Amino acid sequence: MMKKIILVLFLAVIFSSKLSFAHAPSNLELEYDFEKQVLKIKIIHITQDLQKHYIRVIKIQKNEEKPEVLFFHWQKDNKLIEQEINIEAEVGDVFKVKANCKQGGVRRVEFIVEEPVEEQEEKAVEEAQMLDESVQEAEEAEAAEKKRELLEKKGSEY
Secondary structure, three states: OHHHHHHHHHHHHHHHHHHHHOOOOOEEEEEEEOOOOEEEEEEEOOOOOOOOOOEEEEEEEEOOOOOEEEEOOOOOOOOEEEEEEEOOOOOOOEEEEEEEEOOOOEEEEEEEOOOOHHHHHHHHHHHHHHHHHHHHHHHHHHHHHHHHHHHHHHHHHO
16 A cells, blocks of 8 residues: 555656646747738747757647648747748738647647738828828918908908
């Protein structure tokens, strides 16, 4: 009986010490490249043993479609994992990405595809130009109205 208790305690210590080294990825970033039609995934997962402690699975789901699942058997870098997924997307599409550590720990991120910053900046410039043109037209109309009023006033004086 004493041997069983010692064995159970020994296994509990071994199992819990293994779990204490396991951790979820510390960061998971997503970016969509419209030009290349690629979802860029960056995962920060620090490990000292690339063969035993690594990101085992990355699961990618677009909107409510069937998820794409990527399996790995080691980690190439002891800090950063970068993965590019060829997938078409439009503004408003939602990506759900989940990264699982082999030894335990999960990180989930939801990402909504937004308009590229360049296009947002171009639209802002166009809107500013349109506003400037509207203001200029209003100022010109106001100046023309004042000029007409002055001419009418001068004409009535004679």
